[in-house]
Amino acid sequence: MGRRKGRPGAQAAPNGLRGASLPGGGRRAARAGGGRRGRGGRRRCWQPAGTHAAPRPTWPAALPPSATAAARCPLTSGEPRFVDPTPADRFDIYRKVPKDLTQPTYTGAIISICCCLFILFLFLSELTGFITTEIVNELYVDDPDKDSGGKIDVSLNISLPNLHCELVGLDIQDEMGRHEVGHIDNSMKIPLNNGAGCRFEGQFSINKVPGNFHVSTHSATAQPQNPDMTHIIHKLSFGDTLQVQNVHGAFNALGGADRLTSNPLASHDYILKIVPTVYEDKSGKQRYSYQYTVANKEYVAYSHTGRIIPAIWFRYDLSPITVKYTERRQPLYRFITTICAIIGGTFTVAGILDSCIFTASEAWKKIQLGKMH
Incomplete structure (x- = not known):
C-alpha cells in the first residue's frame, strides 16, 4: 500500500532522467532524441531526477505553432532541449555537430x-x-594632346661656367620654317663665378615637327675668339612634369650631364627621340608629358673659312608611339x-x-x- 504501480508495459526512463514527471500523469519512457510525443503529437519534456522539489512544469493553455522551443519545452536552466526543426530549418546546409561528438x-x-x-x-x-x-602601361599610335595646338613646352636649365651671360643665347629652328635667334621670352640668365660664367634657365615651346634648339653665341653683338662651351645640364624636360613614384621613365634623361672636362672649343650634339607620354590617375584626370632617349657626340667643326663657332645642339624628332600609364586599384x-x-x-x-x-x-x-x- 502507498506505492502506486505503473502502467503495464511502461518502460524505464533514460539514464539521468529516472523519476521524471511527465505532463499527463504516469512515468513514460523517453524516446532517443528528446523524449516521446504524447497525445495529439505534442513533444513531452523530461524533468531531470532529483528535482521533485521544483514546481512541475505545466503546459500553457494555448501556444501558437510558432512558439519558441524554450516556451514549448520549459526545462531548467542549462538542460539540453530537443526541439522539432521548423520548415525553414530544413534548408540549413551548415548542420551543426554537437561538441560531444567531436x-x-x-x-x-x-x-x-x-x-x-x-x-x-x-x-x-x-x-x-x-x-x-597599380600602374598599368600601354602603347598605341596617336597624338594624345590634341588641344596643345601642335606645340610642346620645353624647360631648359644649363650652366656654362666659362662663358659670360651677355654672350649666351638660345636659337630655335625646325622644318616648318621657324628660325629664331636669341630667344629671350620666359628666360633668365644668372651670372656665375663672379660674372665669368652663366646659368641659363628658359621656358619655351617647339612645334611637333623635327627641329633643333641650341645654346650658342650667335645672338651676341660681338663674337668671342675662343668661346668655352663646357657645361652642366641640370634639367631638360618636355611637357608637364610628372613626379610619380611608380613610374620610372626618362623624363629628364639629360639631367646631371657633366661636360666640364670636354674640349672648350668643341661643339656638342644631343640627338633626342621624344616619346609622347600620358599619365591618367584614378580620378580619370590626364597629364601629358614626354620622355626621350638621347645620344650625343662631341666634335670641333671646321669649314673652308676656318673653325666654326661651337654650340650646344639639341636635335629632336618625335616618335609616333604614345606611352600611357594608368592608375588602377x-x-x-x-x-x-x-x-x-x-x-x-x-x-x-x-x-x-x-x-x-x-x-x-x-x-x-x-x-x-x-x-x-
Whole structure:
C-alpha cells in the first residue's frame, strides 16, 4: 500500500532522467532524441531526477505553432532541449555537430594554429595589394594632346661656367620654317663665378615637327675668339612634369650631364627621340608629358673659312608611339573573392591533412595493440 504501480508495459526512463514527471500523469519512457510525443503529437519534456522539489512544469493553455522551443519545452536552466526543426530549418546546409561528438587532438591544434597564421599572412599580403595602386602601361599610335595646338613646352636649365651671360643665347629652328635667334621670352640668365660664367634657365615651346634648339653665341653683338662651351645640364624636360613614384621613365634623361672636362672649343650634339607620354590617375584626370632617349657626340667643326663657332645642339624628332600609364586599384569584389578562396582553401587542405594524420595515428595504435595481444 502507498506505492502506486505503473502502467503495464511502461518502460524505464533514460539514464539521468529516472523519476521524471511527465505532463499527463504516469512515468513514460523517453524516446532517443528528446523524449516521446504524447497525445495529439505534442513533444513531452523530461524533468531531470532529483528535482521533485521544483514546481512541475505545466503546459500553457494555448501556444501558437510558432512558439519558441524554450516556451514549448520549459526545462531548467542549462538542460539540453530537443526541439522539432521548423520548415525553414530544413534548408540549413551548415548542420551543426554537437561538441560531444567531436574529439580534439594535439596534432589538430598544431595544424589549426599553423592554418590561422598562414591565413593571416595571405590576408595581409592581399590587403597590401588591394590598398596599393597599380600602374598599368600601354602603347598605341596617336597624338594624345590634341588641344596643345601642335606645340610642346620645353624647360631648359644649363650652366656654362666659362662663358659670360651677355654672350649666351638660345636659337630655335625646325622644318616648318621657324628660325629664331636669341630667344629671350620666359628666360633668365644668372651670372656665375663672379660674372665669368652663366646659368641659363628658359621656358619655351617647339612645334611637333623635327627641329633643333641650341645654346650658342650667335645672338651676341660681338663674337668671342675662343668661346668655352663646357657645361652642366641640370634639367631638360618636355611637357608637364610628372613626379610619380611608380613610374620610372626618362623624363629628364639629360639631367646631371657633366661636360666640364670636354674640349672648350668643341661643339656638342644631343640627338633626342621624344616619346609622347600620358599619365591618367584614378580620378580619370590626364597629364601629358614626354620622355626621350638621347645620344650625343662631341666634335670641333671646321669649314673652308676656318673653325666654326661651337654650340650646344639639341636635335629632336618625335616618335609616333604614345606611352600611357594608368592608375588602377584592385576591385573590391575581386579582393573579397580572393580572401574567401584563401580561407576556404586553407581550411580544406588543413582539414584533409589533419584527417590523414589522425587516420594514420589510429591505424598505428591498432597495429601496436594487435602486437601486444
